[in-house]
Amino acid sequence: MKKKLTENSFDVLKTQLRVLSEDQQRAAVGGGYFEDYGIGYYDQEGNYHWTRSREDTSGSYGSTFNDYWDSTNSGGLSGTGMYEDDPLNGYGKRGNPITKEDYNFLVMNGNWLGGFVEDLGYVGLYATSVDYGNSIYNGSWVRYGDVGYPVSQSDFFQLWNDGKWNGGYVSGFDYVSREATEIPIISSPNTSGGVAPVQSSGVNIVVNRLQYEDKTTLSSFTAYAYNEAGDIISTVEGVFLERGFDYDQCTVSGSKTAISPGTYNVEKSSLHGVPGYYEVTGVEGRSGIIIHTGNSYKDSEGCLLTGESGYWDPSTKEYKVSGSNNKLNELSNLLNTYGNGNTTISITL
Known part of the structure; x- marks a missing residue:
C-alpha cells in the first residue's frame, strides 16, 4: 500500500x-x-x-x-x-x-x-x-x-x-640527534656575564630548573668557585634530579618533594652517619636535604641527586640521571677545596 x-x-x-x-x-x-x-x-x-x-x-x-x-x-x-x-x-x-x-x-x-x-x-x-x-x-x-x-x-x-x-x-x-639517549647539559645562562660574586672566597651553585614533571624535577647546575677578589677561578657543571615539585608540600616537614626556588646555604653534613656529604640548609620547614648520588627519583627522600646528564625513560615515564658518582666527586672536591664554609645554592624557576 x-x-x-x-x-x-x-x-x-x-x-x-x-x-x-x-x-x-x-x-x-x-x-x-x-x-x-x-x-x-x-x-x-x-x-x-x-x-x-x-x-x-x-x-x-x-x-x-x-x-x-x-x-x-x-x-x-x-x-x-x-x-x-x-x-x-x-x-x-x-x-x-x-x-x-x-x-x-x-x-x-x-x-x-x-x-x-x-x-x-x-x-x-x-x-x-x-x-x-x-x-x-x-x-x-x-x-x-x-x-x-x-x-x-x-x-x-x-x-x-x-x-x-x-x-x-x-x-x-x-x-x-634523533638517536640521542641523554639530554645534554645546559650551562647556566649567567655564565657569560658571571654570577653575582660572593663577598669573599667561596662557592655559589646556580641551579636552573629544566623540567617539572609529575614524578621528577630535572635541573642543570653550575658551581662557581671564587677567590677573595670575587673572580671565578673554577667551575663544575652537571645536573640535579629531585622528586616532583608540589607547591603545597615543599615547606612541610618530612616532605619528599623538590624544594622551592630560592637561595640557601650549603654546609658539611653526613648521610646515614657517613661524613663527607653536603646539606642544603635554611629551607623553610625542611631539613636533611643532602646532595648525594642516585639515578631515579626513588633514590631521593627530598634530596638532590647529582648527575653528569639527564635523560627521559619512556618505560617508566620519568627523568633519570647518569654518571652520578663521578659528578658528586667533582662537586665535593670543588666544595672541599674552595667552599671555606661559605657556600650558597641559588635555585631558579
Whole structure:
C-alpha cells in the first residue's frame, strides 16, 4: 500500500537525516566551494576543522574574508569539506591520517589543531614542521631546528617528553640527534656575564630548573668557585634530579618533594652517619636535604641527586640521571677545596 507524503513526513526526515546547506550540497555533489577552495580534517578528539586553501577570485564566496580562514573561528561557511563528514573515520583520525602536504599547509596558515599525520602518528598543536624533523612552527615558515634557527630549550624538552624529537639544533646544545639517549647539559645562562660574586672566597651553585614533571624535577647546575677578589677561578657543571615539585608540600616537614626556588646555604653534613656529604640548609620547614648520588627519583627522600646528564625513560615515564658518582666527586672536591664554609645554592624557576 502506498503511503501518502505530507509536510510532516519531511519534518520527520529532517530529524533522521543531515540537512545540508546550499554550499555543502555543492561540495557533496562534486567540485563546489569546499572541494575547490579548502581542506577539512578532524583532530584527535573528533572535532571537525576546515580551512580555505586558495583564494576565491570569483567573489562568489568569502569575499569578506582574508586569503585564508578557519570556518570554526570565522562564523562563516562550514561544511563537509573535501572529505566525508565522519567523526569515526574522518580525515585526521587514526584510521585516516592527514597527508603531510595538507598538514604542512594547515601549519603554515596557523590552522593546525592536532591530529594524526601520515608516517608521524599523532602530532599535537605545538609540533608543526614536517620539513625539518619534528620541529615547531613559530610564526614564520622556516626550518625551526636548523643551524641558523635552533629550537628553544623549552620546545625541545616538550618534544623530548612526548617522544617526538627527530633531531635538530637546540639553543645551547648544538645538534641533538634523533638517536640521542641523554639530554645534554645546559650551562647556566649567567655564565657569560658571571654570577653575582660572593663577598669573599667561596662557592655559589646556580641551579636552573629544566623540567617539572609529575614524578621528577630535572635541573642543570653550575658551581662557581671564587677567590677573595670575587673572580671565578673554577667551575663544575652537571645536573640535579629531585622528586616532583608540589607547591603545597615543599615547606612541610618530612616532605619528599623538590624544594622551592630560592637561595640557601650549603654546609658539611653526613648521610646515614657517613661524613663527607653536603646539606642544603635554611629551607623553610625542611631539613636533611643532602646532595648525594642516585639515578631515579626513588633514590631521593627530598634530596638532590647529582648527575653528569639527564635523560627521559619512556618505560617508566620519568627523568633519570647518569654518571652520578663521578659528578658528586667533582662537586665535593670543588666544595672541599674552595667552599671555606661559605657556600650558597641559588635555585631558579
